[in-house]
Amino acid sequence: MRPELKPAGDSALLVSFGEAIDEGITARVHSIARAIEKAGFEWLVEVVPAYSSLLVIYDPLEVTYVEVEASIGPLLDTKGETSGGRLVEIPVVYGSSYGPDIGFVAEHSGLTVDDVIEIHSRPVYLVYFLGFLPGFAYLGGMDERIATPRLEKPRLKVPAGSVGIAGKQTGVYPLESPGGWRLIGRTPLRLFNPAKEPPTLLQPGDRVKFVPIDEGEFRELYMEEWGEGVD
DSSP: OOOEEEEOTTSEEEEEOOSOOOHHHHHHHHHHHHHHHHHTOTTEEEEEEOSSEEEEEEOTTTOOHHHHHHHHGGGTTOOOOOOOOOEEEEEEEESGGGSTTHHHHHHHHTOOHHHHHHHHHSSOEEEEEEOSSTTOEEEEOOOGGGOBOOOSSOEEEEOTTEEEEEBTEEEEOSSOEEEOSEEEEEOOSOSBOTTSSSSBSOOTTOEEEEEEOOHHHHHHHHHHHHSSOOO
16 A cells, blocks of 8 residues: 655655554554664654654755655665553552543443553553653554543643543643543552653654553652652
């Protein structure tokens, strides 16, 4: 399948494989992104991968859109590689004040809270790409039985480490921020730390396994990770 190429503003080109969320397509998107970065084009500003598309940002003072299209054309047949990502275990304390919406998710899904925890922590999720916030990983592989709509009115403050569900997606807030996802738990891990290299715990292509823990374990791990007690 050859992607569609089209302008995105006056300094970017969009490589699109359609709207599908598919692991094979995403692997190909990331392989093309790596090939473009490896080519060392002097005009390249940034490459931004998503589920099924790739945004190639270039310097319009150095190159034209037509030249960018011609330059990356030979790289579009790069095959996707689905292996090589790390398996990252993320401990999560589910429910109570750490996951205030887990009861709603259970009721909406016709399940018990324990069912929601078991279903959410069972899969191994794929990190498709990072976005929204630094270190926020869009994960694929959530069981549709616990798919739940977003909040009608987003919260003004969601604590860092909060694990949420929005529709058929699940993810972890790496920083304190506003947000409308249904919160079902919280991890003590620090998913974004600008003092580290790389600053994000997760990278596209990684696999994620959520591991249930209790509140005591959460507080102990939080102190180790953040150097202070949980807020």
